[in-house]
Amino acid sequence: MPQTDPKPHFVQTHLSDPSAVRAELQGGLLATPAHIAPKFLYDALGSRLFDAITELPEYYPTRTEANIFAQHGAAMARHLPASAVLMDLGAGSCAKAARLFPVLQPAGYVAVDISVDYLRDALGALQQRHPKLPMLGLGMDFSSRLALGPAAADWLHSRDLQGAPRTVFYPGSSIGNFDPAQALTLLRQAHALCREGGPGSGLLIGVDLVKPTAVLEPAYDDALGVTAAFNRNLLLNVNRWLGSDFAPAQWQHKAFFNELESRIEMHLLALHTQTVRWPGGERVFAAGEGLHTESSYKWKPAAFEALLNEAGFGSVRLWSDERQWFGVFAATAGDAGVPSQPR
Numbered sequence: 001m002p003q004t005d006p007k008p009h010f011v012q013t014h015l016s017d018p019s020a021v022r023a024e025l026q027g028g029l030l031a032t033p034a035h036i037a038p039k040f041l042y043d044a045l046g047s048r049l050f051d052a053i054t055e056l057p058e059y060y061p062t063r064t065e066a067n068i069f070a071q072h073g074a075a076m077a078r079h080l081p082a083s084a085v086l087m088d089l090g091a092g093s094c095a096k097a098a099r100l101f102p103v104l105q106p107a108g109y110v111a112v113d114i115s116v117d118y119l120r121d122a123l124g125a126l127q128q129r130h131p132k133l134p135m136l137g138l139g140m141d142f143s144s145r146l147a148l149g150p151a152a153a154d155w156l157h158s159r160d161l162q163g164a165p166r167t168v169f170y171p172g173s174s175i176g177n178f179d180p181a182q183a184l185t186l187l188r189q190a191h192a193l194c195r196e197g198g199p200g201s202g203l204l205i206g207v208d209l210v211k212p213t214a215v216l217e218p219a220y221d222d223a224l225g226v227t228a229a230f231n232r233n234l235l236l237n238v239n240r241w242l243g244s245d246f247a248p249a250q251w252q253h254k255a256f257f258n259e260l261e262s263r264i265e266m267h268l269l270a271l272h273t274q275t276v277r278w279p280g281g282e283r284v285f286a287a288g289e290g291l292h293t294e295s296s297y298k299w300k301p302a303a304f305e306a307l308l309n310e311a312g313f314g315s316v317r318l319w320s321d322e323r324q325w326f327g328v329f330a331a332t333a334g335d336a337g338v339p340s341q342p343r
């Protein structure tokens, strides 16, 4: 007799409010310098363009991190609790986490992404391959605040996982989009999430490292122009959300390493003077004037370890590649009542 199909459970805790999104966009467009948040890079086309970026010869982070996981996954697993609930932040296709299932042996899998719709197919397919592993898809914008919420807590309880240790998984150097103060806030929230779980809970996080500008800049300004298309596509998204009339061809992609801030900056520069209009507003951009679309922070290993400590994590371990281009850090949250970092 065929068994009934196991099904992942889905919870959407956050739905973007269109008028709040329009207000946010308008605020950024009227500021000097003008800026738009990098989350507007990712519609269906933007996500595909990003996937293409990860295959470019110049874009080293994705393949370098994958090699580090492949080479050191077993050592990472020894530093993290067995039978933990794996909480995958920005899970997307869930592929990175799934590749670690054999070594991490999780007791549950919580895939968090801004929209459960992005998770539905990937998590459904993954559930078929791991029919016994309890899986939750959680639609949540954790860039504003990371916390599980009551529906997810109920689900953990229903699967008898409320007391299980937790491993918070945040790969891909997604933390790079946050400035150091915002990154600290997010890591503190990740620490709180760990402390709600059982003993041994911890964090596994991928972080892009400082390296020569001659390596960094081509990774964000590739010869095929894929990153340029990815950046310009943000304007199409803004047009859709705001009703604006940006013409992508009138904007030039620019990426450079800001050494002082230790970040790659992506901008779009107006090729000539133009007025951009939307319902309720307009902005004149002078020729050469820029629109800041993304920052991607690069960390030195010691500085990121200090940040982890400041967020409450201890026992920090780092795995890297032979060129030290990318780092995967594991750290433990300390047990309840026994701070890992007395201060």
Ligand code: AVJ
Pocket: 053, 061, 172, 173, 174, 176, 177, 219, 220, 227, 294, 295, 296
């Ligand atoms: C998804 C934020 C890690 O900063 O490298 C890639 C995004 N932007 N190329 C990065 C990105 C341009 C990427 N992160």
